[in-house]
Amino acid sequence: MSRLKGRVTLATVAGSAGVSVATVSKVLNGRSDVSPVTRARVQEILEKHGYVGRRPEPTRRDTIELFYQGVVNAYSVEVIQGVVEAGQAAGVDVVLNSRPKHPPTSNANPGRAASWIRQLIANGRRAAIGLTSELSEADLAALERARVPLVVIDPANTPEPELTSVGSTNFAGGVTAAQHLLALGHRRIGYVGGPPTSGCNQARMSGFRSVMDSIGAPVPPEYIWLSDFLYDDGVAGGSALLDLRDRPTAIFAGSDEVALGVLEAARARGLRVPEDLSVVGFDDTEVARLASPPLTTVRQPLREMGAVAVRTALQLAVGEPVASHHVELATTLIVRGSAAQHGLSIAAS
Structure with missing residues (x-):
């Protein structure tokens, strides 16, 4: 059988197989209402002529935002690796972003925090994880209003009692x-x-x-x-x-x-x-x-700290209670x- 020239479409495959376009579509979609002989003939033509259909719409995966302030260093690389690996295991994507440090008057200006939260919501983030980040009262209030769960790893400032955080001993x-x-x-x-x-x-x-x-x-x-x-x-x-x-x-x-x-x-x-x-x-x-x-x-255990933060954030995202709002992993x-x-x-x- 000669290879079809030019762009291969459903119509050209249907014409070569002597069937309708609807029949070719049924074969592509795995429908059962096509005879075995016809199915085999259509599949043979599809394979021999390298038919490539439309790219399917990507399945949207849950995403978590991992944000940090300052520079990425040896410590943060280890934690980020743990977050990414745990995200892969849980079937969620991790998006890494940098946030500038707060100006001294940030608590008096909630607009900056609200803008950040709007971006998180618009991008469909299930939760946010902060890495050694300093969060203002406005940040925390905006996250709470938007019901975006937050977990902070080694908070840059002394954590509030209600803030969920992960650290070590x-x-x-x-x-x-x-x-x-x-x-x-x-x-x-x-x-x-x-x-x-x-x-x-x-x-x-x-x-x-x-x-x-x-x-x-x-x-x-x-x-x-x-x-x-x-x-x-x-x-x-x-x-x-x-x-x-x-x-x-x-x-x-x-x-x-x-x-x-x-x-x-x-x-x-x-x-x-x-x-x-x-x-x-x-x-x-x-x-x-x-x-x-x-x-x-x-x-x-930096990578495990990142993994615990991911698991905790996903628990909060589905409304599950967590055993503790502050987890400390052992040092050696x-x-x-x-x-x-x-x-x-x-x-x-």
Whole structure:
């Protein structure tokens, strides 16, 4: 059988098979009211001549909006991966968007929040997930009015009691980091962390300080540096602490990226890690494993946090109750090469 020339249509297939266009359409749609002989003849012609029908209308899938503020870093990449994988498993699409940080007067101007919510509704979002995002009262009120469920992962500001959020045991992680450094013989331990208003930063620092207070070695104010969770903040904070007359022998960093900045500050001053300075991070991202030396860090299950946020958001979207409005997943200490027994080199320098 020769191949039909030009664009193959239902009419050309019908003419070649000696049947009506309606019969060809029935075969394409799997109708049962066509004889087996006719069906076989039509299918043979369709296959031999590569008939391509109209592209079917795409089936609209449920979507979740994942939004963040600031820059995408090693921490957020891990969480985003967890959200996307959980979305695929649940049969929903994840749309990633960036939202600018709020101006100081954002709470007094609900128009900005209303515009954002209108976009969510127009795009058919079933729910929204915020990644370390700061939400204003206007944002929360607009989401509630529109009945768009919201789950926040590691809120940038201290979460309201009614806000559904997912995080890790940050306080316990701070305790673990302090206990590990104390067990290595360190007593002069500094903290370089994130924003003072960040709930997870407050918890990490509080856990660390509670252990230091309990052994009668309170952390002096000059040993605390708070800015953000990024590499440049680690360089700045590490530099400030390491330039002190009585510099710390160990630094607990509020994130792995901050810890990498502290490593650079130490390198720039000719200090060896871990011989002259021990460093412990927080997160256990890919950069912790690639650091030189590999970073001892407090691991939080970032991908699982993203997955829990997706499952919780979908529960809220269908009106199912959730067991808790705030879920904390366990942290664990991962020991690598950036922290060691306190020696004499820094004390003798």
